[in-house]
Amino acid sequence: MKVIELNKNALSSNDADAEILRGELKEKGIFLINLMSAAGSGKTTLISRTITDLREREPGLEIGVMEADIASDVDAAAIEALGAKSIQVHTGGCCHMDAVMTRESLEAFGAFEGSPRIIFLENVGNLICPAEFDTGAHLKVMILSLPEGDDKPLKYPLMFAESDALIITKMDAAPYFDFDIDAACRRAKALNPDIAVFPVSAKTRDGMQEWEAWLLEKAEAL
Amino acid sequence: MHEMGIIIHLAKTLEDTAREEGLVRIGSVTLRVGEVSGIVTDYFEDCWNYFKKRHPVLQDCRLIIETIPAVTRCSSCGQDYETVKYGRECPYCHSGETWLVQGNECVIKQIEAE
Numbered sequence: 241m242k243v244i245e246l247n248k249n250a251l252s253s254n255d256a257d258a259e260i261l262r263g264e265l266k267e268k269g270i271f272l273i274n275l276m277s278a279a280g281s282g283k284t285t286l287i288s289r290t291i292t293d294l295r296e297r298e299p300g301l302e303i304g305v306m307e308a309d310i311a312s313d314v315d316a317a318a319i320e321a322l323g324a325k326s327i328q329v330h331t332g333g334c335c336h337m338d339a340v341m342t343r344e345s346l347e348a349f350g351a352f353e354g355s356p357r358i359i360f361l362e363n364v365g366n367l368i369c370p371a372e373f374d375t376g377a378h379l380k381v382m383i384l385s386l387p388e389g390d391d392k393p394l395k396y397p398l399m400f401a402e403s404d405a406l407i408i409t410k411m412d413a414a415p416y417f418d419f420d421i422d423a424a425c426r427r428a429k430a431l432n433p434d435i436a437v438f439p440v441s442a443k444t445r446d447g448m449q450e451w452e453a454w455l456l457e458k459a460e461a462l
Numbered sequence: 463m464h465e466m467g468i469i470i471h472l473a474k475t476l477e478d479t480a481r482e483e484g485l486v487r488i489g490s491v492t493l494r495v496g497e498v499s500g501i502v503t504d505y506f507e508d509c510w511n512y513f514k515k516r517h518p519v520l521q522d523c524r525l526i527i528e529t530i531p532a533v534t535r536c537s538s539c540g541q542d543y544e545t546v547k548y549g550r551e552c553p554y555c556h557s558g559e560t561w562l563v564q565g566n567e568c569v570i571k572q573i574e575a576e
């Protein structure tokens with residue numbers, strides 16, 4: 241037997257699959273967003289609000305949502321109620337989506353036919369594993385909600401380091417929590433100087449416009 | 463299941479390597495796993511022993527795990543310290559503004575094969 245040195249990240253095969261998927265989607269003009277957060281931070285609510293608002297701006301805009309969950313389909317049902325196309329993906333006990341699972345879901349969704357043009361992947365609710373697995377998305381967006389606390393960048397650094405945008409949501413609840421928004425921003429930027437930060441409330445719609453404008457800009461630059 | 467997710471990719475990488483290098487049997491794989499990578503090594507080994515049976519080249523492949531110690535650096539005073547011992551607060555200046563330098567990895571170091 242001979243020794244072969246590899247010195248490769250254990251997830252390098254996933255990284256390669258993700259890169260190929262990202263390129264294929266781009267060629268077809270499909271923009272994929274990987275939305276990550278802890279359970280209950282407000283992913284489904286933010287997606288619903290964003291879809292409603294974007295459709296108001298651009299009535300013909302086709303948006304789809306892939307809801308990844310270990311079980312249940314309540315999130316997909318909530319999206320369908322808005323009249324947007326959605327699919328529920330069960331991860332079979334897995335705590336994250338990887339590039340192969342994302343490709344399979346996109347196939348089941350019929351996305352490779354070129355519609356919808358903007359697709360949200362609501363990842364499994366958890367701040368650890370989804371950060372490690374590249375799904376092939378063009379944009380990684382994370383949500384941190386006020387009740388979770390401003391220390392989360394210190395506890396889950398990889399998620400903050402990997403995300404293109406940080407949405408701080410449930411801002412309407414600010415009077416009830418001692419969340420220090422400056423400290424949260426400072427800690428997130430120490431890990432990732434380029435991260436875009438959007439404080440919003442999906443309930444009162446405060447701050448949603450800035451986030452939506454940024455998102456459309458990124459989608460157009462694909 | 464975090465461990466299973468990683469094992470699936472590990473097996474795929476090893477199969478690809480075997481194909482590229484014309485290997486028929488991989489006898490062992492050495493992984494370097496960070497102390498705070500969140501990987502539970504006992505559980506990881508169970509997943510591996512279950513999963514390797516599905517891949518002919520990996521049938522008798524042993525999993526060898528080396529630990530990478532976790533080191534945290536303090537943004538305030540610049541010192542490094544042991545993450546597992548002191549956590550997020552710098553033991554030198556008590557600042558909470560600290561970040562992980564190493565200890566979160568999972569790297570395939572080498573394989574023994576024929």
Ligand SMILES: Nc1nc2c(ncn2[C@@H]2O[C@H](COP(=O)(O)OP(=O)(O)OP(=O)(O)O)[C@@H](O)[C@H]2O)c(=O)[nH]1
Nearest residue numbers: 278279280281282283284285365409410441442443
């Ligand atoms: N006050 C307030 N509540 C919100 C806001 N966004 C979401 N919520 C509430 O937070 C709860 C969880 O929201 P979801 O959108 O279901 O969260 P999620 O991240 O999709 O949850 P999982 O898919 O289970 O991980 C719901 O009760 C929402 O109504 C907000 O901006 N303000």
Ligand SMILES: [Mg+2]
Nearest residue numbers: 283284315362
């Ligand atoms: Mg949800």
Ligand SMILES: [Zn+2]
Nearest residue numbers: 536539552555
């Ligand atoms: Zn210090």
